[in-house]
Amino acid sequence: MSLRRLPDGLINRIAAGEVVERPAAAVKELVENALDAGARQVDVSLRDGGRAAIVVQDDGRGMTPEELDLAVERHCTSKLDGDDLVNIASLGFRGEALPSIGAVARLTVTSRASGANEAWQIAVEGGAKGEPAPAALPKGTRVEVRDLFYATPARLKFLKQPRTETQHVVDAMQRLAMAHPHVGFTVKEGERTLLRLPSADGELFEARLTRLSGVIGREFAQNALAIDATREDLRLTGHIALPTLNRANAQMQYLFVNGRPVKDRLLHGAIRGAYQDLLARDRHPLVALFLACPAAAVDVNVHPAKAEVRFRDPGLVRGLIVSACKHALAGAGHRASTTVGEAALGAFQPRQGPQAGGGGGAGPSYAYRPAQPYSGGYAGAGMAEAAAAYHAPLPGLDAQPSARAEVEPDAAAQAVAEGAVDVTAHPLGAARAQLHENYVVAQTGDGIVIVDQHAAHERLVYERMKSQLAERGVARQMLLIPEVVEMDEPAAERLAARAGELADLGLVIESFGGGALVVREVPALLGEPDVQGLLRDLADELAELDQTLSLKERLEEVCSTMACHGSVRSGRRLTVEEMNALLRQMEATPYAGQCNHGRPTYVELKLADIEKLFGRR
Amino acid sequence: MKLTIERKALHEGLRKAQQVAERRGSIPILACARLQASTDGRLQVAATNMDQHLKTSLPAEVEAPGDVCVNLDRLATFAAGAPDGSQIAVRQGKDNLNLNAGSARARIATLPSDQFPSWQDSKAKWRAGLRAGDLLTALGRTRWAESTEETRYYLNGVYIHRHDEATLRFVATDGHRVHIAHATPDGDMEWPDQNAAILPRFAVGILPKLLAEDGAVEVTGNESRLRFAQDSVTFDTRLVEGSFPDYPRVIPAQPNTTVGVGRRELLAAVERVRPMADRKDNSVSLRFIFGRIQLAAQANDDPPSIIADAVEADVPDQPPPDISFNGGYLRQALEALEGERVTIGLTDSASPAIWRGNADTHDLCVVMPRRDAFPELPED
Numbered sequence: 001m002s003l004r005r006l007p008d009g010l011i012n013r014i015a016a017g018e019v020v021e022r023p024a025a026a027v028k029e030l031v032e033n034a035l036d037a038g039a040r041q042v043d044v045s046l047r048d049g050g051r052a053a054i055v056v057q058d059d060g061r062g063m064t065p066e067e068l069d070l071a072v073e074r075h076c077t078s079k080l081d082g083d084d085l086v087n088i089a090s091l092g093f094r095g096e097a098l099p100s101i102g103a104v105a106r107l108t109v110t111s112r113a114s115g116a117n118e119a120w121q122i123a124v125e126g127g128a129k130g131e132p133a134p135a136a137l138p139k140g141t142r143v144e145v146r147d148l149f150y151a152t153p154a155r156l157k158f159l160k161q162p163r164t165e166t167q168h169v170v171d172a173m174q175r176l177a178m179a180h181p182h183v184g185f186t187v188k189e190g191e192r193t194l195l196r197l198p199s200a201d202g203e204l205f206e207a208r209l210t211r212l213s214g215v216i217g218r219e220f221a222q223n224a225l226a227i228d229a230t231r232e233d234l235r236l237t238g239h240i241a242l243p244t245l246n247r248a249n250a251q252m253q254y255l256f257v258n259g260r261p262v263k264d265r266l267l268h269g270a271i272r273g274a275y276q277d278l279l280a281r282d283r284h285p286l287v288a289l290f291l292a293c294p295a296a297a298v299d300v301n302v303h304p305a306k307a308e309v310r311f312r313d314p315g316l317v318r319g320l321i322v323s324a325c326k327h328a329l330a331g332a333g334h335r336a337s338t339t340v341g342e343a344a345l346g347a348f349q350p351r352q353g354p355q356a357g358g359g360g361g362a363g364p365s366y367a368y369r370p371a372q373p374y375s376g377g378y379a380g381a382g383m384a385e386a387a388a389a390y391h392a393p394l395p396g397l398d399a400q401p402s403a404r405a406e407v408e409p410d411a412a413a414q415a416v417a418e419g420a421v422d423v424t425a426h427p428l429g430a431a432r433a434q435l436h437e438n439y440v441v442a443q444t445g446d447g448i449v450i451v452d453q454h455a456a457h458e459r460l461v462y463e464r465m466k467s468q469l470a471e472r473g474v475a476r477q478m479l480l481i482p483e484v485v486e487m488d489e490p491a492a493e494r495l496a497a498r499a500g501e502l503a504d505l506g507l508v509i510e511s512f513g514g515g516a517l518v519v520r521e522v523p524a525l526l527g528e529p530d531v532q533g534l535l536r537d538l539a540d541e542l543a544e545l546d547q548t549l550s551l552k553e554r555l556e557e558v559c560s561t562m563a564c565h566g567s568v569r570s571g572r573r574l575t576v577e578e579m580n581a582l583l584r585q586m587e588a589t590p591y592a593g594q595c596n597h598g599r600p601t602y603v604e605l606k607l608a609d610i611e612k613l614f615g616r617r
Numbered sequence: 618m619k620l621t622i623e624r625k626a627l628h629e630g631l632r633k634a635q636q637v638a639e640r641r642g643s644i645p646i647l648a649c650a651r652l653q654a655s656t657d658g659r660l661q662v663a664a665t666n667m668d669q670h671l672k673t674s675l676p677a678e679v680e681a682p683g684d685v686c687v688n689l690d691r692l693a694t695f696a697a698g699a700p701d702g703s704q705i706a707v708r709q710g711k712d713n714l715n716l717n718a719g720s721a722r723a724r725i726a727t728l729p730s731d732q733f734p735s736w737q738d739s740k741a742k743w744r745a746g747l748r749a750g751d752l753l754t755a756l757g758r759t760r761w762a763e764s765t766e767e768t769r770y771y772l773n774g775v776y777i778h779r780h781d782e783a784t785l786r787f788v789a790t791d792g793h794r795v796h797i798a799h800a801t802p803d804g805d806m807e808w809p810d811q812n813a814a815i816l817p818r819f820a821v822g823i824l825p826k827l828l829a830e831d832g833a834v835e836v837t838g839n840e841s842r843l844r845f846a847q848d849s850v851t852f853d854t855r856l857v858e859g860s861f862p863d864y865p866r867v868i869p870a871q872p873n874t875t876v877g878v879g880r881r882e883l884l885a886a887v888e889r890v891r892p893m894a895d896r897k898d899n900s901v902s903l904r905f906i907f908g909r910i911q912l913a914a915q916a917n918d919d920p921p922s923i924i925a926d927a928v929e930a931d932v933p934d935q936p937p938p939d940i941s942f943n944g945g946y947l948r949q950a951l952e953a954l955e956g957e958r959v960t961i962g963l964t965d966s967a968s969p970a971i972w973r974g975n976a977d978t979h980d981l982c983v984v985m986p987r988r989d990a991f992p993e994l995p996e997d
């Protein structure tokens with residue numbers, strides 16, 4: 001075969017393969033265009049998972065017939081004004097999406113430029129462009145894509161079941177929607193509405209939280225901590241969930257850079273770092289973070305679907321994320337997730353309780369229902385149940401009979417003897433009784449708090465040990481026989497480059513060259529550690545997350561077992577003074593709301609919810 | 618098989634076999650003893666876990682020879698419970714063993730003897746005859762320093778090599794310290810001075826239960842196995858594969874200074890301060906001043922809690938700098954050494970310390986210090 005220049009049609013089809021790899025990618029490109037055009041409402045409808053048809057309609061500024069004609073041409077964009085790719089402020093910038101879609105499908109774009117009297121339409125079929133013709137459309141732009149990939153049958157074969165493709169579309173839409181709370185979104189498949197997110201009003205944080213709870217689920221909003229931090233010219237905002245609200249995977253961790261949803265390992269690593277020792281290794285928190293930075297600080301042109309970005313200074317971004325999250329979590333102090341309280345209340349609910357007979361109105365109002373995800377929130381289904389299952393109700397609350405707390409005579413007597421502590425003066429209130437020799441019940445201004453005394457005290461001891469470790473430094477056992485660990489050269493170099501940081505944690509290494517490292521000192525706390533395994537883990541982490549977590553984690557593991565042994569056992573009677581002292585310490589200690597594995601140390605039941613249980617509301 | 622055997626003899630033999638058998642594993646035959654009765658009046662009891670193998674030969678009145686496997690714990694339960702001083706009558710059935718002793722009787726299921734893993738005897742190239750007490754003492758002194766970290770399997774045991782013409786050396790290290798002990802064989806020995814045997818930790822642990830302190834033990838073997846034979850007991854073990862580190866390299870030839878101190882006095886002082894140190898941290902710091910050693914340990918409270926104590930000692934005019942150790946290592950070194958006094962050879966606070974007893978053994982412990990400052994002492 002001789003060397004030749006490819007015809008345009010083929011070039012577009014090849015490019016299309018990268019830009020639109022599946023229906024969700026086409027939807028994403030079209031919705032991004034709508035957002036770039038300033039739309040306030042974007043409606044998407046699909047047929048057959050987007051394979052048969054995708055229609056995206058917006059109320060943005062629209063296009064003139066001339067613009068329409070250009071818009072479907074390759075490399076035509078209105079979004080880059082200069083000659084470089086340094087300052088990209090819009091979601092699109094390549095002028096590639098519409099022609100790519102046009103190359104592999106039957107594309108019709110109908111648009112009415114704002115202020116114009118009529119709408120125009122242009123059609124592209126398998127790369128062949130028609131002429132703009134007058135059409136009817138009251139406002140904005142409507143893009144119709146039929147028979148996606150009909151021109152590239154090979155790609156067609158790789159499409160999954162319509163249900164799966166639809167799910168991908170919903171996922172992509174949710175991500176975009178989180179970043180644009182002031183825009184309303186709907187997604188329909190045939191007649192079914194899969195997502196309905198009305199445009200949220202109010203200032204950004206408020207609107208965003210409304211939107212996030214619409215997408216992630218109501219319990220997110222209830223358990224979210226707001227983040228707002230700046231470092232140099234980066235600003236990080238958003239919300240992160242309390243550790244007690246967590247998941248088995250990291251899917252509910254969203255990062256947006258200048259309004260663009262991106263997937264980035266850096267985020268997951270940084271989040272793991274921030275929640276480290278608040279969660280078990282296999283549990284993941286929920287976060288949605290929005291990074292605003294000068295366009296020049298980030299390269300968005302690294303991925304065909306723009307799903308990844310590259311930061312000019314990743315260390316700065318990571319540092320900002322970790323410190324902002326840690327700060328917020330520490331500030332949350334003893335606050336535990338409401339999910340816990342709701343799960344507990346859910347357990348009180350009579351299984352087949354007598355229906356509030358004939359009370360009128362819509363259904364029984366006295367029985368508390370655990371948080372349901374927003375009814376349109378497609379991905380959220382089953383989340384509340386999962387959360388409830390994970391936060392298994394505390395012993396003593398799960399079965400109904402024992403929910404009637406048996407107040408022991410002397411505990412009752414203690415309860416009478418109270419009076420010293422003002423109920424409203426403290427977030428965790430005044431201790432009233434100790435039940436089952438492990439649960440401290442306290443009365444707060446607007447509810448009651450039940451504390452697991454063992455878990456709470458364990459956390460207090462642990463936090464104390466940690467701060468001492470940080471103060472006094474990690475004692476190091478020098479090795480009589482230094483251990484030589486062989487690994488591949490880049491891994492060894494990565495570790496050697498961080499030798500200073502590791503030494504602060506008690507691990508002293510030295511490069512031997514050629515991939516060999518000599519370990520000269522180990523943290524005394526670890527006894528006789530598996531040095532090889534430790535170094536391998538650290539090297540992997542450096543490669544993946546650019547952090548050295550496992551050493552810290554191992555040290556903290558030791559601290560936490562020691563904390564467990566050194567803390568108040570369940571089964572010990574506490575005096576009222578002791579109970580109140582415990583509550584006050586919890587209030588004063590950062591991260592006191594959960595044990596080292598993300599389980600709560602206490603639950604709070606609001607009076608309002610308790611009243612609902614009794615049909616008083 | 619048909620025989621009678623004295624309860625006590627059977628009970629003791631089975632107790633030894635129980636040390637070796639894999640009693641909680643998933644392979645039934647490894648939880649068994651193989652019983653072989655021969656017409657020359659012996660009942661041989663064998664047990665194995667594939668890495669170790671034990672044979673003990675017990676006197677019995679054998680009417681009919683036989684060879685069968687039976688679950689060790691079941692048989693031992695009967696032997697333990699049978700009346701003191703009684704004779705146990707053993708009769709083999711089709712797939713069981715019938716036992717009778719006084720009013721007690723039992724029937725225990727058997728497995729065919731051909732299922733029992735065979736243990737091939739291998740050629741003995743090395744040989745040393747020791748007093749069992751000397752062997753056990755040397756192992757007991759060194760085993761403190763064995764490594765338990767499985768990734769460094771070649772440290773999971775005691776290394777036994779020839780030190781000079783007349784002595785065997787026992788060495789164990791976990792990379793933090795080395796314990797070295799010696800034993801002198803009776804008569805000639807044939808033993809390599811390097812690439813010698815690493816006796817696995819499991820074997821080191823059970824040998825005291827298999828051998829009687831008094832009496833001789835014949836140790837034979839080669840690069841892969843060792844055999845310990847004492848009277849009617851023959852214990853075989855595989856050796857740890859891999860090479861033991863070149864430990865003499867890390868022992869400083871000439872420490873800068875030497876401090877002498879009463880062994881028990883120092884041990885007692887270490888034990889007085891050590892409990893204050895946080896359990897995992899366990900640091901004990903030493904300061905050498907004229908005429909005494911000051912010891913201190915601290916707990917990570919806020920402010921730190923500190924305990925200090927002192928013992929009389931021969932400290933040179935130029936005292937060595939402060940040094941800290943894992944308190945557990947100190948205790949174990951002081952317990953492993955022999956004699957009224959110990960000397961501590963010191964160079965600086967980041968170099969290994971050499972501990973020796975003043976008894977005429979050449980045993981020593983080399984302990985690497987901690988990097989940990991001497992705590993601020995409470996005011997007098």
Ligand SMILES: Nc1ncnc2c1ncn2[C@@H]1O[C@H](COP(=O)(O)OP(=O)(O)OP(=O)(O)O)[C@@H](O)[C@H]1O
Nearest residue numbers: 033034037071077078092093094095096097098141
């Ligand atoms: N919904 C819309 N409303 C108004 N103008 C639009 C709309 N969709 C596309 N356009 C115009 O068409 C042009 C081409 O769109 P296209 O998506 O192909 O490229 P782009 O958005 O500029 O870059 P990219 O390929 O990165 O998405 C845009 O620059 C914009 O001017």
Ligand SMILES: [Mg+2]
Nearest residue numbers: 029033092097
């Ligand atoms: Mg675009």
